[in-house]
Amino acid sequence: MKRFVAIGECMMELSPQGDLWQMNVAGDTFNTAWYARALLGPDWEVGYQTALGLDGFSDRVLDLMQAAGIRPLVTRHPSRSIGLYAIHLHQGERSFSYWRSQSAARTLADDAATLASGLAGADAIHLSGITLAILPPEGRDRLLGLLQAAPGQVVFDPNLRLKLWEDPQTAREVMTRAASIADIVLPSFDDEATLFGDATPKVTLDRYLGLGASEVLVKNGGGQILARVGAESLALDLPRVTPLDTTGAGDSFNAGYLAARLAGQGAEAAIRAGHDLAARVVRHAGALMPMEDIRA
Template sequence: MILCCGESLIDLVPDGDRYHARPGGGAFNTAVALGRLGAAAGYLWPLSTDSFGATLRGVLDEAGVDTRLCPQTDRPTALAVVTLRGGEASYGFYEDGTAARVLDRDHLPELPAQMRALVIGGISLIDPGTGAAIEELARRAYHTGRMVMLDPNIRPALIADPDMLRDRMSRLLRLAHIVKLSSDDLEWLMPGATPAEAAQRVIRKGASLMCHTHGASGATAYRWKTSVHAKAQTAQVADTIGAGDTFNAGFLAGLAEAGVLTVEGLRQAATPVLQAALALGTRAAAVTVSRPGADPPWRDELGLP
Protein backbone atom coordinates (compact mmCIF):
# COMPACT_ATOMS: atom_id res chain seq x y z
CA MET A 1 0.00 0.00 0.00
CA ILE A 2 1.08 3.56 -0.77
CA LEU A 3 0.01 5.84 2.08
CA CYS A 4 -0.60 9.52 1.29
CA CYS A 5 -0.54 12.02 4.14
CA GLY A 6 -1.44 15.68 3.67
CA GLU A 7 -4.25 18.13 3.18
CA SER A 8 -7.69 17.52 1.77
CA LEU A 9 -10.02 20.43 1.12
CA ILE A 10 -12.64 21.79 -1.21
CA ASP A 11 -11.43 23.81 -4.19
CA LEU A 12 -13.84 26.59 -5.19
CA VAL A 13 -13.12 26.70 -8.92
CA PRO A 14 -14.37 29.67 -10.97
CA ASP A 15 -16.62 29.22 -13.99
CA GLY A 16 -17.61 32.63 -15.29
CA ASP A 17 -19.24 34.47 -12.40
CA ARG A 18 -19.90 31.26 -10.44
CA TYR A 19 -17.79 28.87 -8.37
CA HIS A 20 -17.95 25.08 -8.38
CA ALA A 21 -16.98 23.11 -5.27
CA ARG A 22 -14.53 20.35 -6.20
CA PRO A 23 -12.59 17.93 -3.97
CA GLY A 24 -8.88 18.70 -3.76
CA GLY A 25 -5.67 18.88 -1.75
CA GLY A 26 -2.24 17.63 -2.78
CA ALA A 27 -2.00 14.31 -0.93
CA PHE A 28 -5.74 13.73 -1.35
CA ASN A 29 -5.44 14.09 -5.14
CA THR A 30 -2.50 11.69 -5.23
CA ALA A 31 -4.38 9.09 -3.17
CA VAL A 32 -7.42 9.34 -5.44
CA ALA A 33 -5.27 9.11 -8.57
CA LEU A 34 -3.44 6.07 -7.21
CA GLY A 35 -6.72 4.34 -6.46
CA ARG A 36 -8.16 5.13 -9.88
CA LEU A 37 -5.01 3.74 -11.51
CA GLY A 38 -5.51 0.48 -9.66
CA ALA A 39 -2.72 0.87 -7.09
CA ALA A 40 -3.26 -0.09 -3.47
CA ALA A 41 -3.56 3.30 -1.75
CA GLY A 42 -4.32 4.61 1.71
CA TYR A 43 -4.96 8.09 3.04
CA LEU A 44 -4.21 9.70 6.39
CA TRP A 45 -5.75 13.07 7.21
CA PRO A 46 -8.63 14.22 9.43
CA LEU A 47 -11.95 14.31 7.59
CA SER A 48 -14.80 16.52 8.73
CA THR A 49 -18.24 15.22 9.58
CA ASP A 50 -19.73 18.08 7.52
CA SER A 51 -21.17 17.64 4.03
CA PHE A 52 -17.88 18.55 2.34
CA GLY A 53 -16.11 15.94 4.44
CA ALA A 54 -18.66 13.37 3.31
CA THR A 55 -17.94 14.37 -0.29
CA LEU A 56 -14.19 13.91 0.21
CA ARG A 57 -14.68 10.53 1.84
CA GLY A 58 -17.02 9.47 -0.96
CA VAL A 59 -14.44 10.26 -3.64
CA LEU A 60 -11.80 8.28 -1.75
CA ASP A 61 -14.16 5.34 -1.26
CA GLU A 62 -15.14 5.32 -4.93
CA ALA A 63 -11.46 5.11 -5.91
CA GLY A 64 -10.89 2.23 -3.49
CA VAL A 65 -8.61 4.21 -1.17
CA ASP A 66 -8.26 2.87 2.38
CA THR A 67 -9.45 5.60 4.79
CA ARG A 68 -9.33 3.63 8.03
CA LEU A 69 -6.52 5.84 9.37
CA CYS A 70 -8.52 9.06 8.82
CA PRO A 71 -9.80 10.48 12.11
CA GLN A 72 -13.19 12.18 12.12
CA THR A 73 -13.60 15.72 13.41
CA ASP A 74 -16.49 18.12 13.86
CA ARG A 75 -14.33 20.97 12.59
CA PRO A 76 -15.35 22.21 9.12
CA THR A 77 -13.56 21.21 5.93
CA ALA A 78 -10.84 23.60 4.74
CA LEU A 79 -11.48 25.64 1.58
CA ALA A 80 -9.30 26.91 -1.25
CA VAL A 81 -10.55 29.71 -3.51
CA VAL A 82 -8.99 29.21 -6.94
CA THR A 83 -7.98 31.99 -9.33
CA LEU A 84 -7.28 30.98 -12.93
CA ARG A 85 -5.10 32.95 -15.31
CA GLY A 86 -4.60 31.28 -18.66
CA GLY A 87 -5.42 27.93 -17.07
CA GLU A 88 -2.73 28.34 -14.40
CA ALA A 89 -4.17 28.12 -10.90
CA SER A 90 -3.35 30.17 -7.81
CA TYR A 91 -5.03 29.72 -4.46
CA GLY A 92 -6.33 31.49 -1.39
CA PHE A 93 -6.63 29.07 1.51
CA TYR A 94 -9.00 29.08 4.47
CA GLU A 95 -7.68 26.60 7.03
CA ASP A 96 -7.67 28.13 10.52
CA GLY A 97 -10.10 26.34 12.81
CA THR A 98 -10.77 23.61 10.23
CA ALA A 99 -10.06 19.89 9.93
CA ALA A 100 -6.71 20.87 8.40
CA ARG A 101 -5.37 21.81 11.85
CA VAL A 102 -6.27 18.61 13.73
CA LEU A 103 -3.38 16.24 12.97
CA ASP A 104 -1.09 15.97 16.01
CA ARG A 105 2.35 14.33 16.17
CA ASP A 106 1.56 12.92 19.64
CA HIS A 107 -1.49 11.03 18.36
CA LEU A 108 -0.29 9.53 15.09
CA PRO A 109 -1.47 6.02 14.25
CA GLU A 110 0.93 3.13 13.81
CA LEU A 111 2.16 2.69 10.26
CA PRO A 112 0.20 -0.14 8.59
CA ALA A 113 2.17 -3.35 8.17
CA GLN A 114 1.23 -3.46 4.47
CA MET A 115 2.51 0.07 3.79
CA ARG A 116 5.36 0.08 1.29
CA ALA A 117 5.67 3.79 0.57
CA LEU A 118 4.68 7.15 2.07
CA VAL A 119 3.82 10.28 0.08
CA ILE A 120 4.02 13.65 1.85
CA GLY A 121 4.10 17.32 0.91
CA GLY A 122 1.95 20.32 0.12
CA ILE A 123 0.70 23.16 2.26
CA SER A 124 0.24 20.82 5.23
CA LEU A 125 4.00 21.15 5.83
CA ILE A 126 3.73 24.92 6.38
CA ASP A 127 1.72 24.83 9.61
CA PRO A 128 3.99 24.20 12.62
CA GLY A 129 1.65 21.60 14.13
CA THR A 130 0.64 19.52 11.12
CA GLY A 131 4.10 19.93 9.59
CA ALA A 132 5.70 18.45 12.69
CA ALA A 133 3.25 15.54 12.62
CA ILE A 134 4.03 14.73 8.99
CA GLU A 135 7.75 15.06 9.63
CA GLU A 136 7.47 12.54 12.46
CA LEU A 137 5.52 10.18 10.20
CA ALA A 138 8.24 10.45 7.54
CA ARG A 139 10.90 9.73 10.15
CA ARG A 140 9.07 6.58 11.23
CA ALA A 141 8.66 5.42 7.64
CA TYR A 142 12.32 6.06 6.83
CA HIS A 143 13.62 4.26 9.89
CA THR A 144 11.44 1.22 9.22
CA GLY A 145 12.75 0.87 5.65
CA ARG A 146 9.73 2.23 3.77
CA MET A 147 10.11 4.41 0.69
CA VAL A 148 9.34 8.11 1.23
CA MET A 149 8.33 10.50 -1.56
CA LEU A 150 8.37 14.25 -0.89
CA ASP A 151 6.55 16.82 -3.04
CA PRO A 152 7.02 20.24 -1.37
CA ASN A 153 4.52 21.98 -3.70
CA ILE A 154 5.67 25.38 -2.40
CA ARG A 155 3.08 28.19 -2.10
CA PRO A 156 5.19 31.27 -1.27
CA ALA A 157 2.18 33.51 -0.53
CA LEU A 158 1.19 31.25 2.37
CA ILE A 159 4.60 31.04 4.04
CA ALA A 160 4.77 33.32 7.08
CA ASP A 161 8.07 31.87 8.33
CA PRO A 162 10.33 30.92 5.38
CA ASP A 163 13.25 30.00 7.65
CA MET A 164 11.14 27.50 9.58
CA LEU A 165 9.93 25.87 6.38
CA ARG A 166 13.42 25.78 4.85
CA ASP A 167 14.68 24.05 7.98
CA ARG A 168 11.84 21.52 7.77
CA MET A 169 12.54 20.89 4.09
CA SER A 170 16.23 20.39 4.83
CA ARG A 171 15.35 17.68 7.37
CA LEU A 172 12.78 16.05 5.09
CA LEU A 173 15.21 15.94 2.19
CA ARG A 174 17.37 13.66 4.36
CA LEU A 175 14.41 11.32 4.84
CA ALA A 176 13.12 11.21 1.25
CA HIS A 177 14.05 8.60 -1.34
CA ILE A 178 12.14 10.36 -4.14
CA VAL A 179 11.84 14.14 -4.32
CA LYS A 180 9.47 15.69 -6.87
CA LEU A 181 10.09 19.37 -7.63
CA SER A 182 8.35 21.70 -10.06
CA SER A 183 10.23 24.63 -11.55
CA ASP A 184 8.56 26.92 -8.98
CA ASP A 185 9.67 24.63 -6.15
CA LEU A 186 13.23 24.70 -7.47
CA GLU A 187 13.30 28.48 -7.59
CA TRP A 188 12.12 28.79 -3.98
CA LEU A 189 14.27 26.02 -2.51
CA MET A 190 17.46 26.53 -4.53
CA PRO A 191 17.38 29.92 -6.27
CA GLY A 192 19.51 30.05 -9.39
CA ALA A 193 20.25 26.31 -9.51
CA THR A 194 19.60 24.40 -12.70
CA PRO A 195 17.47 21.25 -12.35
CA ALA A 196 20.58 19.08 -12.79
CA GLU A 197 22.45 21.04 -10.11
CA ALA A 198 19.48 20.85 -7.77
CA ALA A 199 19.21 17.10 -8.35
CA GLN A 200 22.80 16.52 -7.33
CA ARG A 201 22.25 18.53 -4.14
CA VAL A 202 19.13 16.50 -3.35
CA ILE A 203 20.87 13.21 -4.06
CA ARG A 204 23.86 14.14 -1.91
CA LYS A 205 21.40 14.56 0.98
CA GLY A 206 20.36 10.94 0.54
CA ALA A 207 17.61 10.69 -2.10
CA SER A 208 17.87 8.05 -4.81
CA LEU A 209 15.97 10.11 -7.35
CA MET A 210 14.72 13.61 -8.07
CA CYS A 211 11.84 14.15 -10.49
CA HIS A 212 11.54 17.57 -12.12
CA THR A 213 8.19 18.34 -13.69
CA HIS A 214 8.27 21.17 -16.17
CA GLY A 215 4.78 21.54 -17.61
CA ALA A 216 4.49 21.24 -21.36
CA SER A 217 8.13 20.11 -21.53
CA GLY A 218 7.39 16.89 -19.65
CA ALA A 219 9.26 15.39 -16.72
CA THR A 220 12.82 14.33 -16.00
CA ALA A 221 14.10 11.86 -13.42
CA TYR A 222 17.63 12.49 -12.18
CA ARG A 223 19.91 9.98 -10.57
CA TRP A 224 23.60 10.36 -9.75
CA LYS A 225 25.03 11.84 -12.98
CA THR A 226 22.32 10.30 -15.17
CA SER A 227 18.82 11.35 -16.18
CA VAL A 228 15.75 10.02 -17.97
CA HIS A 229 13.14 12.19 -19.70
CA ALA A 230 9.52 11.71 -20.73
CA LYS A 231 7.69 14.12 -23.01
CA ALA A 232 4.45 15.74 -21.93
CA GLN A 233 1.30 14.40 -23.56
CA THR A 234 -0.63 16.79 -25.77
CA ALA A 235 -3.76 18.09 -24.04
CA GLN A 236 -6.31 20.87 -24.33
CA VAL A 237 -5.75 22.50 -20.94
CA ALA A 238 -8.80 23.37 -18.86
CA ASP A 239 -6.66 24.18 -15.81
CA THR A 240 -3.57 22.85 -14.06
CA ILE A 241 -5.22 21.93 -10.76
CA GLY A 242 -3.94 18.57 -9.52
CA ALA A 243 -1.52 17.99 -12.40
CA GLY A 244 1.55 17.47 -10.23
CA ASP A 245 -0.36 15.34 -7.74
CA THR A 246 -1.56 13.09 -10.55
CA PHE A 247 1.97 12.83 -11.95
CA ASN A 248 3.14 11.60 -8.54
CA ALA A 249 0.49 8.90 -8.57
CA GLY A 250 1.28 7.78 -12.11
CA PHE A 251 5.00 7.62 -11.40
CA LEU A 252 4.53 5.59 -8.21
CA ALA A 253 1.95 3.32 -9.84
CA GLY A 254 4.48 2.65 -12.60
CA LEU A 255 7.15 1.73 -10.05
CA ALA A 256 4.69 -0.52 -8.22
CA GLU A 257 3.71 -2.35 -11.41
CA ALA A 258 7.40 -2.89 -12.20
CA GLY A 259 7.96 -4.36 -8.73
CA VAL A 260 10.47 -1.70 -7.64
CA LEU A 261 8.42 0.09 -4.97
CA THR A 262 11.11 -0.51 -2.34
CA VAL A 263 14.17 1.46 -1.31
CA GLU A 264 16.53 -1.11 -2.80
CA GLY A 265 14.33 -1.64 -5.85
CA LEU A 266 14.38 2.07 -6.60
CA ARG A 267 18.17 2.20 -6.34
CA GLN A 268 18.53 -0.64 -8.80
CA ALA A 269 15.67 0.29 -11.15
CA ALA A 270 16.69 0.03 -14.79
CA THR A 271 16.36 3.04 -17.07
CA PRO A 272 13.41 1.55 -19.05
CA VAL A 273 11.50 1.11 -15.79
CA LEU A 274 11.97 4.76 -14.86
CA GLN A 275 11.10 5.82 -18.41
CA ALA A 276 7.83 3.87 -18.27
CA ALA A 277 6.95 5.27 -14.82
CA LEU A 278 7.63 8.84 -15.99
CA ALA A 279 5.52 8.26 -19.09
CA LEU A 280 2.61 6.97 -17.02
CA GLY A 281 2.89 10.05 -14.81
CA THR A 282 2.81 12.47 -17.74
CA ARG A 283 -0.03 10.58 -19.47
CA ALA A 284 -2.15 10.67 -16.32
CA ALA A 285 -1.39 14.34 -15.69
CA ALA A 286 -2.41 15.22 -19.25
CA VAL A 287 -5.90 13.85 -18.61
CA THR A 288 -6.19 15.79 -15.35
CA VAL A 289 -5.31 19.14 -16.95
CA SER A 290 -7.83 18.51 -19.74
CA ARG A 291 -10.79 18.78 -17.36
CA PRO A 292 -11.78 21.25 -14.65
CA GLY A 293 -10.47 20.78 -11.13
CA ALA A 294 -8.45 17.85 -9.81
CA ASP A 295 -10.12 14.95 -11.60
CA PRO A 296 -7.50 12.23 -12.19
CA PRO A 297 -8.06 9.53 -14.80
CA TRP A 298 -9.26 6.01 -14.21
CA ARG A 299 -7.08 3.17 -15.41
CA ASP A 300 -9.27 2.33 -18.39
CA GLU A 301 -9.15 5.94 -19.60
CA LEU A 302 -5.43 5.42 -20.21
CA GLY A 303 -6.05 2.18 -22.06
CA LEU A 304 -4.45 0.13 -19.30
CA PRO A 305 -5.58 -3.47 -18.71
Protein backbone atom coordinates in the same frame (compact mmCIF):
# COMPACT_ATOMS: atom_id res chain seq x y z
CA MET B 1 -1.82 -6.89 -0.26
CA LYS B 2 0.64 -4.06 -0.91
CA ARG B 3 -0.11 -0.61 0.54
CA PHE B 4 0.24 2.92 -0.82
CA VAL B 5 -0.52 5.61 1.77
CA ALA B 6 -0.70 9.34 1.12
CA ILE B 7 -0.75 11.87 3.97
CA GLY B 8 -2.15 15.38 3.90
CA GLU B 9 -5.19 17.60 3.64
CA CYS B 10 -8.50 17.23 1.78
CA MET B 11 -10.27 20.49 0.98
CA MET B 12 -13.46 21.60 -0.67
CA GLU B 13 -12.61 22.98 -4.11
CA LEU B 14 -14.52 25.74 -5.86
CA SER B 15 -13.77 25.68 -9.59
CA PRO B 16 -15.14 28.26 -12.06
CA GLN B 17 -17.77 27.07 -14.52
CA GLY B 18 -18.61 30.14 -16.54
CA ASP B 19 -20.39 32.55 -14.18
CA LEU B 20 -21.01 29.79 -11.63
CA TRP B 21 -18.84 27.76 -9.26
CA GLN B 22 -18.70 23.98 -9.00
CA MET B 23 -17.85 22.36 -5.67
CA ASN B 24 -15.56 19.35 -5.56
CA VAL B 25 -13.03 17.75 -3.23
CA ALA B 26 -9.27 18.03 -3.75
CA GLY B 27 -5.88 18.52 -2.10
CA ASP B 28 -2.42 17.80 -3.46
CA THR B 29 -1.66 14.45 -1.86
CA PHE B 30 -5.32 13.44 -2.01
CA ASN B 31 -5.25 14.09 -5.76
CA THR B 32 -2.24 11.78 -6.04
CA ALA B 33 -4.02 9.10 -4.00
CA TRP B 34 -7.09 9.45 -6.23
CA TYR B 35 -5.15 8.88 -9.44
CA ALA B 36 -3.01 6.16 -7.86
CA ARG B 37 -6.18 4.30 -6.87
CA ALA B 38 -7.39 4.43 -10.47
CA LEU B 39 -4.07 3.17 -11.84
CA LEU B 40 -2.82 0.62 -9.31
CA GLY B 41 -4.17 -2.90 -9.57
CA PRO B 42 -6.38 -4.78 -7.10
CA ASP B 43 -3.30 -6.12 -5.34
CA TRP B 44 -2.70 -2.60 -3.99
CA GLU B 45 -4.56 -0.91 -1.17
CA VAL B 46 -4.54 2.89 -1.40
CA GLY B 47 -5.08 4.74 1.88
CA TYR B 48 -5.36 8.41 2.74
CA GLN B 49 -4.27 9.66 6.16
CA THR B 50 -5.80 12.93 7.34
CA ALA B 51 -8.10 14.50 9.91
CA LEU B 52 -11.65 15.67 9.23
CA GLY B 53 -14.35 17.34 11.25
CA LEU B 54 -17.77 16.03 12.22
CA ASP B 55 -19.71 18.29 9.85
CA GLY B 56 -21.49 17.52 6.59
CA PHE B 57 -18.61 18.66 4.37
CA SER B 58 -16.25 16.29 6.20
CA ASP B 59 -18.80 13.51 5.77
CA ARG B 60 -18.86 14.23 2.05
CA VAL B 61 -15.09 13.76 1.85
CA LEU B 62 -15.27 10.49 3.76
CA ASP B 63 -18.05 9.21 1.49
CA LEU B 64 -16.03 10.13 -1.59
CA MET B 65 -12.98 8.22 -0.36
CA GLN B 66 -15.01 5.11 0.35
CA ALA B 67 -16.85 5.25 -2.98
CA ALA B 68 -13.53 5.59 -4.82
CA GLY B 69 -11.98 2.61 -3.06
CA ILE B 70 -9.55 4.72 -1.03
CA ARG B 71 -9.19 3.48 2.52
CA PRO B 72 -9.87 6.36 4.96
CA LEU B 73 -7.17 6.62 7.62
CA VAL B 74 -9.06 9.41 9.31
CA THR B 75 -9.42 10.95 12.74
CA ARG B 76 -12.44 13.20 13.40
CA HIS B 77 -11.93 16.50 15.18
CA PRO B 78 -14.87 17.69 17.32
CA SER B 79 -14.61 21.43 16.58
CA ARG B 80 -12.71 21.84 13.30
CA SER B 81 -13.87 21.28 9.73
CA ILE B 82 -12.07 21.05 6.40
CA GLY B 83 -10.44 23.83 4.41
CA LEU B 84 -11.80 25.53 1.30
CA TYR B 85 -10.03 26.89 -1.75
CA ALA B 86 -11.15 28.63 -4.92
CA ILE B 87 -9.41 28.34 -8.29
CA HIS B 88 -8.73 31.45 -10.36
CA LEU B 89 -7.82 30.78 -13.99
CA HIS B 90 -5.97 32.95 -16.52
CA GLN B 91 -5.21 31.34 -19.89
CA GLY B 92 -5.32 27.91 -18.27
CA GLU B 93 -2.89 28.76 -15.48
CA ARG B 94 -4.30 28.70 -11.97
CA SER B 95 -3.94 30.62 -8.77
CA PHE B 96 -5.79 30.01 -5.53
CA SER B 97 -7.57 31.69 -2.65
CA TYR B 98 -7.60 29.66 0.58
CA TRP B 99 -9.69 29.45 3.76
CA ARG B 100 -7.96 26.78 5.83
CA SER B 101 -6.78 28.19 9.17
CA GLN B 102 -9.22 25.97 11.09
CA SER B 103 -8.68 22.86 8.98
CA ALA B 104 -8.88 19.63 10.98
CA ALA B 105 -5.97 18.32 8.89
CA ARG B 106 -3.65 20.55 10.89
CA THR B 107 -4.13 18.04 13.72
CA LEU B 108 -3.44 14.88 11.70
CA ALA B 109 -0.11 14.28 13.45
CA ASP B 110 -1.24 15.14 16.98
CA ASP B 111 -1.46 11.51 18.07
CA ALA B 112 1.63 9.40 17.42
CA ALA B 113 -0.12 6.05 17.90
CA THR B 114 -2.86 6.86 15.39
CA LEU B 115 -0.33 8.15 12.89
CA ALA B 116 1.88 5.08 13.27
CA SER B 117 -1.10 2.76 12.89
CA GLY B 118 -2.04 4.28 9.55
CA LEU B 119 1.51 4.01 8.22
CA ALA B 120 2.14 0.48 9.49
CA GLY B 121 3.00 -1.95 6.73
CA ALA B 122 2.96 0.66 3.96
CA ASP B 123 5.12 -0.20 0.96
CA ALA B 124 5.08 3.42 -0.24
CA ILE B 125 4.24 6.58 1.72
CA HIS B 126 3.62 9.87 -0.07
CA LEU B 127 3.68 13.34 1.48
CA SER B 128 4.27 16.87 0.32
CA GLY B 129 5.57 20.21 1.44
CA ILE B 130 1.95 21.22 2.01
CA THR B 131 1.50 18.28 4.38
CA LEU B 132 4.39 19.60 6.44
CA ALA B 133 3.50 23.29 6.14
CA ILE B 134 0.05 22.92 7.71
CA LEU B 135 1.38 21.06 10.76
CA PRO B 136 2.65 22.68 13.95
CA PRO B 137 6.39 22.14 14.59
CA GLU B 138 5.80 19.24 16.99
CA GLY B 139 3.53 17.57 14.42
CA ARG B 140 6.21 17.86 11.77
CA ASP B 141 8.77 16.31 14.11
CA ARG B 142 6.40 13.49 14.97
CA LEU B 143 5.60 12.69 11.35
CA LEU B 144 9.18 12.91 10.10
CA GLY B 145 10.39 10.76 12.98
CA LEU B 146 7.92 8.02 12.03
CA LEU B 147 8.85 8.30 8.36
CA GLN B 148 12.54 7.98 9.16
CA ALA B 149 11.81 4.63 10.80
CA ALA B 150 9.35 3.43 8.13
CA PRO B 151 10.47 0.32 6.23
CA GLY B 152 8.65 1.26 3.02
CA GLN B 153 9.65 3.80 0.39
CA VAL B 154 9.06 7.44 1.32
CA VAL B 155 8.02 9.70 -1.56
CA PHE B 156 8.29 13.47 -1.10
CA ASP B 157 6.98 16.24 -3.36
CA PRO B 158 8.23 19.57 -1.93
CA ASN B 159 5.22 21.39 -3.50
CA LEU B 160 5.81 24.90 -2.17
CA ARG B 161 3.02 27.12 -0.85
CA LEU B 162 5.15 29.75 0.82
CA LYS B 163 2.21 31.53 2.51
CA LEU B 164 1.57 28.40 4.60
CA TRP B 165 5.03 28.55 6.19
CA GLU B 166 6.16 30.66 9.13
CA ASP B 167 9.01 32.03 7.01
CA PRO B 168 11.20 30.92 4.07
CA GLN B 169 14.03 29.74 6.32
CA THR B 170 11.73 27.34 8.18
CA ALA B 171 10.43 26.06 4.86
CA ARG B 172 13.98 25.42 3.61
CA GLU B 173 14.99 23.63 6.79
CA VAL B 174 11.92 21.36 6.99
CA MET B 175 11.91 20.60 3.25
CA THR B 176 15.59 19.65 3.43
CA ARG B 177 14.99 17.41 6.42
CA ALA B 178 12.08 15.66 4.69
CA ALA B 179 14.08 15.16 1.50
CA SER B 180 16.94 13.62 3.48
CA ILE B 181 14.49 10.96 4.71
CA ALA B 182 12.87 10.31 1.33
CA ASP B 183 13.78 7.60 -1.14
CA ILE B 184 12.02 9.37 -4.03
CA VAL B 185 11.86 13.17 -4.42
CA LEU B 186 9.61 14.80 -7.03
CA PRO B 187 10.29 18.56 -7.02
CA SER B 188 9.08 21.24 -9.43
CA PHE B 189 11.82 23.54 -10.66
CA ASP B 190 9.85 26.77 -10.31
CA ASP B 191 9.29 26.03 -6.61
CA GLU B 192 12.97 25.22 -6.08
CA ALA B 193 14.07 28.40 -7.85
CA THR B 194 11.74 30.40 -5.58
CA LEU B 195 12.73 28.81 -2.28
CA PHE B 196 16.36 27.79 -2.77
CA GLY B 197 17.41 30.10 -5.60
CA ASP B 198 18.28 27.19 -7.90
CA ALA B 199 19.53 28.52 -11.23
CA THR B 200 18.79 25.40 -13.29
CA PRO B 201 16.90 22.10 -12.93
CA LYS B 202 20.32 20.39 -12.78
CA VAL B 203 21.09 22.28 -9.57
CA THR B 204 17.81 21.03 -8.10
CA LEU B 205 18.54 17.46 -9.19
CA ASP B 206 22.03 17.47 -7.71
CA ARG B 207 20.93 19.02 -4.41
CA TYR B 208 18.34 16.33 -3.74
CA LEU B 209 20.67 13.54 -4.84
CA GLY B 210 23.21 14.96 -2.40
CA LEU B 211 20.69 14.60 0.41
CA GLY B 212 20.55 10.85 -0.20
CA ALA B 213 17.51 10.21 -2.40
CA SER B 214 17.96 7.28 -4.75
CA GLU B 215 15.37 8.58 -7.22
CA VAL B 216 14.91 12.27 -8.11
CA LEU B 217 12.74 13.65 -10.88
CA VAL B 218 12.58 17.40 -11.55
CA LYS B 219 9.32 18.57 -13.13
CA ASN B 220 9.63 21.74 -15.17
CA GLY B 221 6.21 23.11 -16.09
CA GLY B 222 6.02 21.40 -19.47
CA GLY B 223 9.73 21.86 -20.16
CA GLN B 224 12.49 19.24 -20.17
CA ILE B 225 12.25 16.74 -17.31
CA LEU B 226 15.50 15.73 -15.60
CA ALA B 227 15.75 12.53 -13.57
CA ARG B 228 18.24 10.26 -11.90
CA VAL B 229 17.04 6.78 -10.97
CA GLY B 230 19.83 4.75 -9.47
CA ALA B 231 22.68 4.98 -11.97
CA GLU B 232 20.37 6.00 -14.84
CA SER B 233 20.20 9.67 -15.90
CA LEU B 234 17.42 10.99 -18.13
CA ALA B 235 16.56 14.28 -19.83
CA LEU B 236 13.23 14.06 -21.63
CA ASP B 237 11.47 16.63 -23.81
CA LEU B 238 7.84 15.57 -23.95
CA PRO B 239 4.92 16.98 -25.97
CA ARG B 240 3.30 20.12 -24.62
CA VAL B 241 -0.46 20.62 -24.52
CA THR B 242 -2.60 23.73 -24.23
CA PRO B 243 -4.20 23.52 -20.78
CA LEU B 244 -7.77 24.24 -19.82
CA ASP B 245 -6.92 24.10 -16.10
CA THR B 246 -3.52 23.16 -14.67
CA THR B 247 -4.94 22.30 -11.24
CA GLY B 248 -3.71 18.84 -10.25
CA ALA B 249 -1.13 18.61 -13.03
CA GLY B 250 1.84 17.82 -10.79
CA ASP B 251 -0.22 15.63 -8.47
CA SER B 252 -1.50 13.47 -11.33
CA PHE B 253 2.00 13.30 -12.82
CA ASN B 254 3.23 11.98 -9.48
CA ALA B 255 0.52 9.31 -9.46
CA GLY B 256 1.14 8.19 -13.03
CA TYR B 257 4.88 8.00 -12.41
CA LEU B 258 4.61 6.21 -9.07
CA ALA B 259 1.97 3.73 -10.24
CA ALA B 260 4.20 2.75 -13.15
CA ARG B 261 7.29 2.44 -10.96
CA LEU B 262 5.42 0.41 -8.33
CA ALA B 263 4.22 -1.88 -11.12
CA GLY B 264 7.84 -2.53 -12.07
CA GLN B 265 8.22 -0.23 -15.10
CA GLY B 266 11.47 1.53 -15.88
CA ALA B 267 12.11 5.20 -15.27
CA GLU B 268 11.52 6.49 -18.81
CA ALA B 269 8.28 4.54 -19.22
CA ALA B 270 7.12 5.82 -15.83
CA ILE B 271 7.92 9.44 -16.71
CA ARG B 272 5.97 9.09 -19.95
CA ALA B 273 3.05 7.56 -18.05
CA GLY B 274 3.04 10.48 -15.62
CA HIS B 275 3.24 13.00 -18.44
CA ASP B 276 0.44 11.34 -20.42
CA LEU B 277 -1.88 11.38 -17.41
CA ALA B 278 -1.06 14.99 -16.52
CA ALA B 279 -1.66 16.03 -20.14
CA ARG B 280 -5.18 14.62 -19.89
CA VAL B 281 -5.83 16.16 -16.48
CA VAL B 282 -4.93 19.72 -17.55
CA ARG B 283 -7.58 19.51 -20.26
CA HIS B 284 -10.16 18.79 -17.57
CA ALA B 285 -11.69 21.38 -15.22
CA GLY B 286 -10.71 20.91 -11.58
CA ALA B 287 -8.23 18.61 -9.88
CA LEU B 288 -9.99 15.24 -10.12
CA MET B 289 -11.08 13.42 -13.26
CA PRO B 290 -13.78 10.76 -12.82
CA MET B 291 -12.29 7.35 -12.13
CA GLU B 292 -13.82 5.84 -15.25
CA ASP B 293 -12.22 8.54 -17.42
CA ILE B 294 -8.78 7.93 -15.89
CA ARG B 295 -8.97 4.24 -16.67
CA ALA B 296 -10.38 4.73 -20.20
